[in-house]
Amino acid sequence: MRVQRCKGTRDLSPEEMVRFRLIEGVFRECCLNWGYREVKTPTIEYLHLFTSAGTLTPSMLGKVYSFLDWDGWSGERVVLRPDGTIPIARLYIDTAGKKDLSRLFYVTNTFIFEETGRKTRERWQCGTELIGVGSPRADAELISLALEVLKKLKLDGVKLRLSHAGLIKALLVKLGLSPEEQSQIFDQILDGNGEALARIKSEKPELENIIFPLLSLKGKSSGFLKNLKALSARSLPEMGPCLDNLIDIVDILEALGDKYQIDIASGAGFEYYTGVIFQLFIGKEKIGGGGRYDALIPAMGGGNVPASGFALYIDRLMNSVKPEILAGSPAQRILVTAEAEVLKEAFDTAGRLRAAGYVVEISLGDRAPAGLRWTLDIRNRAPCFVLRDKVKSAKVEARSVGEVIAFLEDESARKDSLA
Secondary structure, X not given: OXXXXXXXXXXXXXXXXXXXXHHHHHHHHHHHHOOOEEOOOOOEEEOHHHHOOOOOOHHHHOOOEEEEOOOHHHOOEEEEOOOOHHHHHHHHHHHHOOOOOEEEEEEEEEEOXXXXXXXXXXXXXXXXXXXXXXXXXXXXXXXXXXXXXXXXXXXXXXXXXXXXXXXXXXXXXXXXXXXXXXXXXXXXXXXXXXXXXXXXXXOOHHHHHHHHHHXXXXXXXXXXXXXXXXXXXXXXXXXXXXXXXXXXXXXXXXXXXXXXXXXXXXXXXXXXXXXXXXXXXXXXXXXXXXXXXXXXXXXXXXXXXXXXXXXXXXXXXXXXXXXXXXXXXXXXXXXEEEOHHXXXXXXXXXXXXXXXXXXXXXXXXXXXXXXXXXXXXXXXXOOOEEEEEOOOOEEEEEOOHHHHHHHHHHHHHHHHHHO
């Protein structure tokens, strides 16, 4: 019987892994250059990590992979992590809580159940968490870091969309909704239902004439937010501090030359967001996002520690990476063939070539791999080394591995000079 791949999962071919490692490498390099340090958390976490602090929306909580630990019915219930940020917050509390500031990054997989099995259940993401500071400058740093990663991946048409959890919550309070109704509507907005607020009928009709027009507005400048603040100053003074915070953030982004769109009613992600929420799109495809979550670490017992972060979705980015940047400047590949009497010399030669920066395969008697330019024949008679160039249909004889490496380096230098 043929064993099939589990529904909702995917295999990554060698070609796809090139894309995966490229994204991972660019992300890791950017984070390290910005002073972030890499961490890794377990795939399995206790369920109450995601329920005790009310950190996931009900919709997301209903999609976690949950099961009892090995200790039978007396064991703890555990989950395959559905989120990357919450485990990092736990790690911070467990091991780094005494530090004033932590810049952390990770590359990990998360798991979300999808009943049809047609959508991906295992998802890869790379993300950062900036813990210990709550300033607009910190939020702008994360947004700029995310945009830098995408720029270095040479992705076109990236759109940045900004919202603010504090503004959404202030609107819900002003509409006179009960705490339960506020929580339900907020969760719906975070789950991507941008029309949730429009269906509410306030007990104060005069507010509807102010609030809902505000929600439909979209802007691309801090001036838009300042006009919004002036418009709502009398009827919605609760929005003032949140608008000031968002204005400060976009002022920094404008100074940095980063383009964005403000969409107050949009929100996506997790219940723990308290401040700015940002989403990144290519066309209609969301490729990443993040925001401020100052209430998360306090709710988890970690003290009054502000934090913010973002994640980029590797699975989706892989589809957008252009073929030309995958080529880059890979190491030259060489196929080493050898007679049985000099097999040891073949392995030694391959080792020296690899140390010199070449990718070397030893022939196993099968057909030569496609796309190889160089073949090095090793024999037990002079000349011991014969290097064949398939591109030029030429060959070079050498007495030592050193001569082979010298020739390859000269050939590479000539190619670079012509380029």
